[in-house]
Amino acid sequence: MLSRVAENLYWMARYLERAENTARLINTTTDVLLDLPRDASFGWDILLKLVGLDEFFEEHYREANESNILHFLIQDERNPSAIVSCIRRARENSRTFREILPKEFWERVNGLHLYVQGLASRAAQNRAQRYEVLNQIVERNQSLAGLLISCMSHDLVYEFIRLGRNIERADMTTRIVDINAAVLLPRKGSSLEPLQERLWMSVLEALSAYQMYRRHVDVHVSGHAVLNYLLLDQHFPRTVCHCLSEIEECLATLPNNTEVMKVTRRAWRRLKGLRWEGLASAVLHEYLDQVQADLGAIHVAVSNQYFYFYMRQKEATPPVRVVNE
Amino acid sequence: MNISHEYSVSEAYDELLEPGGQPRCAARALFHYLNTLQPGELEARRQSVDAAIMTMGITFTVYSEAGNIDRAWPFDIIPRVMAKTEWMRIEEGLKQRLTALNLFINDLYNEQRIVKDGVFPLEVIAGSRNFRQQCVGITPRFGVWAHISGTDLVRDKDGTVYVLEDNLRVPSGVSYMLENRQLTKRLFPEVFEVCNVLPVDDYPVQLYDTLAALSPRDDERPVVAVLTPGIYNSAYFEHSYLAQRMGAFLVEGSDLMVDADDRVYMKTVSGPRRVDVIYRRIDDDFLDPEVFRPDSALGVPGLMRAWRNGKVGIANAPGSGVADDKVVYAYVPKIIRYYLDQDPIIPNVPSYLCMAEKERGYVLANLDKLVVKPANESGGYGMIIGPRASPEERAAFADLIRANPRNYMAQPTLSISTAPTLTGDCLAPRHLDLRPFVLQSSRLHATTGGLTRVALKAGSLVVNSSQGGGSKDTWIVDTEDSCYPA
Numbered sequence: 001m002l003s004r005v006a007e008n009l010y011w012m013a014r015y016l017e018r019a020e021n022t023a024r025l026i027n028t029t030t031d032v033l034l035d036l037p038r039d040a041s042f043g044w045d046i047l048l049k050l051v052g053l054d055e056f057f058e059e060h061y062r063e064a065n066e067s068n069i070l071h072f073l074i075q076d077e078r079n080p081s082a083i084v085s086c087i088r089r090a091r092e093n094s095r096t097f098r099e100i101l102p103k104e105f106w107e108r109v110n111g112l113h114l115y116v117q118g119l120a121s122r123a124a125q126n127r128a129q130r131y132e133v134l135n136q137i138v139e140r141n142q143s144l145a146g147l148l149i150s151c152m153s154h155d156l157v158y159e160f161i162r163l164g165r166n167i168e169r170a171d172m173t174t175r176i177v178d179i180n181a182a183v184l185l186p187r188k189g190s191s192l193e194p195l196q197e198r199l200w201m202s203v204l205e206a207l208s209a210y211q212m213y214r215r216h217v218d219v220h221v222s223g224h225a226v227l228n229y230l231l232l233d234q235h236f237p238r239t240v241c242h243c244l245s246e247i248e249e250c251l252a253t254l255p256n257n258t259e260v261m262k263v264t265r266r267a268w269r270r271l272k273g274l275r276w277e278g279l280a281s282a283v284l285h286e287y288l289d290q291v292q293a294d295l296g297a298i299h300v301a302v303s304n305q306y307f308y309f310y311m312r313q314k315e316a317t318p319p320v321r322v323v324n325e
Numbered sequence: 326m327n328i329s330h331e332y333s334v335s336e337a338y339d340e341l342l343e344p345g346g347q348p349r350c351a352a353r354a355l356f357h358y359l360n361t362l363q364p365g366e367l368e369a370r371r372q373s374v375d376a377a378i379m380t381m382g383i384t385f386t387v388y389s390e391a392g393n394i395d396r397a398w399p400f401d402i403i404p405r406v407m408a409k410t411e412w413m414r415i416e417e418g419l420k421q422r423l424t425a426l427n428l429f430i431n432d433l434y435n436e437q438r439i440v441k442d443g444v445f446p447l448e449v450i451a452g453s454r455n456f457r458q459q460c461v462g463i464t465p466r467f468g469v470w471a472h473i474s475g476t477d478l479v480r481d482k483d484g485t486v487y488v489l490e491d492n493l494r495v496p497s498g499v500s501y502m503l504e505n506r507q508l509t510k511r512l513f514p515e516v517f518e519v520c521n522v523l524p525v526d527d528y529p530v531q532l533y534d535t536l537a538a539l540s541p542r543d544d545e546r547p548v549v550a551v552l553t554p555g556i557y558n559s560a561y562f563e564h565s566y567l568a569q570r571m572g573a574f575l576v577e578g579s580d581l582m583v584d585a586d587d588r589v590y591m592k593t594v595s596g597p598r599r600v601d602v603i604y605r606r607i608d609d610d611f612l613d614p615e616v617f618r619p620d621s622a623l624g625v626p627g628l629m630r631a632w633r634n635g636k637v638g639i640a641n642a643p644g645s646g647v648a649d650d651k652v653v654y655a656y657v658p659k660i661i662r663y664y665l666d667q668d669p670i671i672p673n674v675p676s677y678l679c680m681a682e683k684e685r686g687y688v689l690a691n692l693d694k695l696v697v698k699p700a701n702e703s704g705g706y707g708m709i710i711g712p713r714a715s716p717e718e719r720a721a722f723a724d725l726i727r728a729n730p731r732n733y734m735a736q737p738t739l740s741i742s743t744a745p746t747l748t749g750d751c752l753a754p755r756h757l758d759l760r761p762f763v764l765q766s767s768r769l770h771a772t773t774g775g776l777t778r779v780a781l782k783a784g785s786l787v788v789n790s791s792q793g794g795g796s797k798d799t800w801i802v803d804t805e806d807s808c809y810p811a
Contacts, residue, residue, distance in 0.1 A: 002580050006594045095556050099569030110382040255595035306594045
């Protein structure tokens with residue numbers, strides 16, 4: 001497979017996954033907001049920090065209020081990670097390899113693009129319609145992934161898509177877990193504990209993981225149990241641990257994989273070594289940063305090995321923000 | 326609806342209806358079917374097909390629009406119908422023409438017999454932008470240079486079909502021909518069934534075979550690649566489409582490299598992989614910075630070296646555009662007679678070459694009656710339609726002609742044929758042309774019909790999609806001679 005095509009496939013998968021997870025993140029946040037007591041304070045700007053775009057936002061907006069931030073995250077084309085930008089780029093990328101994916105894939109990506117173009121502004125401006133539109137984005141992404149799983153050869157092409165999807169997914173899971181830091185609860189008051197529980201529940205829900213958590217872990221939702229589950233569970237497909245094993249499986253099928261495998265195993269060992277019980281939220285945040293940095297290292301190794309290897313004359317700058325740079 | 330009442334046949338030849346308002350033989354079934362439709366139904370079908378075009382992403386690219394670079398393909402739902410008997414004669418004519426043109430190109434780059442025999446003037450080549458000195462002395466496989474060509478045909482008032490121009494460099498449109506058929510089958514399955522429309526779907530296979538025959542390695546399944554300038558090219562959709570349908574690789578210049586052994590390789594995730602045949606959709610100028618424009622980032626350094634040394638097949642061969650010249654066009658009837666000793670089956674539109682003094686005098690004196698075209702532009706750019714231009718525009722154009730007579734040729738303004746086209750909820754006559762495609766390497770193949778392009782604006786003669794034209798499905802209908810009583 002052409003290096004250029006591999007790179008485009010990989011990024012397409014990342015863009016789609018990023019759009020889906022951004023939609024999930026916003027939906028959860030909006031949902032959590034409704035459950036918060038009046039004296040709890042919540043900064044929408046923390047969403048920006050989570051996705052690593054706070055400085056970029058400040059260059060373009062004066063006030064970090066709900067409407068500006070949502071506009072920025074959903075429909076501002078200046079933001080390469082905005083949902084519309086991700087989907088547009090995924091579509092542009094698909095145009096470069098239409099010949100190798102099932103025909104329906106292009107039609108659905110194109111349909112998603114048209115849908116988002118038409119409705120992004122409603123999602124950004126109107127809370128009532130936001131859920132519906134963002135949920136559609138999640139659903140349509142799921143249908144794309146489903147199409148690939150069931151209707152294309154699981155060959156190299158597929159592996160590069162899977163690789164991109166899982167690197168992005170693991171990264172976004174760490175960011176969604178971090179959402180809890182966005183809420184500053186009142187220090188006193190009897191409502192604290194159920195509220196904490198409610199917040200962690202919403203994190204699970206953001207990843208469609210609540211039911212599986214309840215089945216495999218506990219009816220009660222506590223912070224460290226959720227963290228353990230979302231980071232280390234082997235079986236749920238959005239956990240960091242599961243994504244890492246997917247990444248490893250992909251890499252095992254690729255040629256000349258020694259270096260990238262090494263970097264992946266290092267990330268794996270470090271994840272297993274982290275202890276999540278009783279962490280203060282600042283430390284938690286640092287731990288999650290570490291995981292994100294390890295995922296970033298995998299990305300760089302993959303790029304160097306497969307995308308830039310035969311194009312040394314081309315400067316090795318990836319097309320958009322790399323996680324955690 | 327009742328077409329005969331609602332549709333006003335214009336002065337031009339109408340492809341669907343005879344002057345009395347009755348359908349032409351091959352179009353009878355379609356005509357009767359359209360008559361059964363309720364008012365509003367055509368419009369409803371048009372809307373559904375427009376939606377399908379949007380979601381299927383059948384697009385062409387427009388350079389000027391930032392952000393949204395591709396536009397939905399403008400498609401008219403009413404097919405254009407032609408009888409098989411007529412088509413077979415045209416097909417013969419096209420094959421004749423392309424055979425002669427390829428003999429001509431090969432002769433030009435080698436012995437130049439036609440020049441020595443005084444049939445074709447040397448000064449035309451000397452003034453040709455598309456004659457590539459770098460190709461002199463080369464004879465590609467089968468002696469064929471233009472493996473894929475698109476010839477524009479128009480029909481005049483009296484029903485005669487003429488060749489309007491030849492496109493031998495990187496002709497586009499065949500993917501739309503194929504997509505139009507898919508759309509029409511979805512739209513009018515009922516009438517399609519009874520009409521005996523000849524299929525067009527085998528084109529990608531024919532193209533693959535044409536290309537594969539150029540492979541320098543005889544005994545293996547060759548690696549074929551379509552070389553595109555990238556997603557910003559107006560025909561990118563087509564490049565991608567053809568690669569997909571042939572199971573070929575779609576590559577950009579930066580994906581390829583030529584090694585010291587003169588072989589061409591693709592850069593893949595597992596290392597270099599040899600390429601045998603390249604269907605290039607990049608102009609000569611940009612093909613190889615070692616030989617042509619040194620500043621080209623679209624091309625592949627060393628590609629010409631690889632081709633010249635027989636390590637890779639290239640279609641269309643570099644230099645084939647020399648026969649694309651509209652001055653060369655005027656010589657094609659002579660070229661056919663010279664190489665094949667046959668009379669041309671499809672006539673040329675009478676043409677006046679501005680480089681010849683007498684003809685130039687006639688052109689300058691009759692600008693208000695003529696269409697004048699530059700020798701090497703495509704897409705309808707740089708031309709003037711005399712009768713529709715203002716006196717000032719004509720005067721300015723006359724200066725251009727005087728300054729560079731070699732670059733212009735003129736033709737009388739034909740009254741080109743029309744066909745019913747859906748505008749709003751009624752059918753109106755719109756002018757159209759036809760672009761069949763001819764493939765040639767080890768053997769000759771022509772598409773069944775071709776791409777019908779239609780001017781969507783009333784009265785307009787410009788059918789190019791870049792300038793507001795649309796397209797229709799083209800039906801070659803086997804009437805089994807039922808229209809022609811013995």
